[in-house]
Amino acid sequence: MKKDKITFAKGIYNLNDEDNFNFQLNRIIMWNEGNLEDIKRISHKIKDSATWKKELIIIGNQAVNEGRIKEAIAYYRMSEFFMYDDDKDKIKYYKLASDMFYKYYEEYFEDGTVVKYEVPYEEVKLPVLYTKAVGDKKDTILLHGGNDSYMEELFFAMLYFAENGFDVYLFEGPGQGNVMRIQKKHFTHEWEKPVTEIINYFDLYDVTIIGASLGGMLAPRAAAYEERIKRVIAWSIFPNFLSVILSTMPDVDQKILRRLMKMHAAPIINMIFNIGAKKDSTVEWALKHGMYAYNAKSPYEYTRKLDKFKITDVGHLINQDILIIGATEDHFINYNIFKDELECLSKVASLTFRLFTRKENASNHCNMGNTKLTLDTMINWIERIKM
Incomplete structure (x- = not known):
């Protein structure tokens, strides 16, 4: 099913007393297209990883029975988030959500709006989704997530960039999504290696790289060693894991x-x-x-x-334009450590730091609560830097 226009939910909700559960429940709504009322019904029942799994599978099954496939995808996908890695259901529900996602949104692939590739990297294949700019192309974007990301979560961010004139390559690297869950390839701090393989495969140059969450460290790290990256957006303050x-x-x-x-x-x-x-x-x-x-x-x-996942040791090698985006109430990251990041970037072409707040509904990790404002900020920055 295709959307007429890409839109994003907006708001910050108090759904659970535990900070991380509360954030991840908001994530289901903001990035995974879950239903707020569904989440409200179960949010108070979630006390630990076991109840997280149980309650999300329950509402996932309910959504399927009611023909609400979009919501079911969200609940099944996030149900596996807090499952232990030796739980047989982890891969089961990851695959179920993934298969449902590509079936539900198959029109995007059938008409060529989105093309799926697999890029060889060491002993695995990196999944890449490509979408072409609508109208005149402004730039080429490499987009990726972070520590516990799913490529599909950024699917509509990718399409929003395309609507606004950008070619986008959305990918998963070692430690992420399919590459870790199915192909068992663990994280590497040397993010320039998979990024360079992708740039070579598609013969790219003069690109902007955007990394979310831990990607806020990985993307600048890649730029330190890959000169074809000209602009960097660190979508989280992340000097050192x-x-x-x-x-x-x-x-x-x-x-x-x-x-x-x-x-x-x-x-x-x-x-x-x-x-x-x-x-x-x-x-x-x-x-x-x-x-x-x-x-x-x-x-x-x-x-x-x-301690290897850091840019403080390579910051002096980064000579591109860079935008760093933070949040005042990020429960993962004390935003005051931004000083460590800014100080190490001594040779960048330009440096912009944007700190989002609760007033903007964007004070959560990765500015969960106002995705449109965050993406518009990125778009405006790229347009200004390329003038």
Whole structure:
């Protein structure tokens, strides 16, 4: 089913007392086209990863029975989000949501509006969706997500860019979506490697790269080593993954953990994380999923790997125009760490920093709550920089 015009939901809703559950429930509505009333009916029942899975599958089944396939896709897709990676249902519901998505929106592919490619990369294939600019082309965009992204979530952002005059290549890299869930390819901090393969495959040049969430670190990292990228949009403040994790902790705890890491105190760090996981099922999920996605065998190894996901060590190599977008109430990221990011970008052609607020309905992570405003800001910046 095709849309006459690409539109986005708007608003920030208080749906659950736990910050991450609340954000992810908003995500279902804002980025996955879920129904607010459906979510309200179950939001108070969600207490942990098990109830998250149960309740979303229930409303997914209800939506299917009522013929509301668009909503069912949203609920099935996000039902697997908090499933543990050894849960057989994780792949089952990922595949179900994905198959339903491409069937429901098959008109976009049948008439050539969107073309699906697979780009060889090492032992896997990177899925890429391409859509052509409507009217005169203003630019070419490479678009990707972050740590726990699904390419399909950015499908309508891709189409919105196309409506506004951009060729767009939307892709998943190692650690994301199909590449991790089906092909079992874990994350790499060397994001320039998959990006260069995609640029070579399509023979691109003079492109803008946009990375959301962790993509706010990955996209600039790619630009540091890929000269055909001329403009960078970091769709989240993300100077260093480890710093981002620590930024939400009290200062004393941050100092202790950093000192322990300098001492390579693996047993103590493992004990601290494991105690936290036993006390909080959300922490347990985040730890287990993170270790899986980053191919780490212990919490200590996980923290060491996260410390490789940074731009503070390559910022001096980035000489492109860059736009950094943050949010004042991002529960994942303390926006005050933006100073670390700006300071490392000493040789950029130009630097623009945009901080969205609650008044704009865009204070959540990735400005969840006002996608249109965020995308329009990106579009306006590209047009201005290319003048």
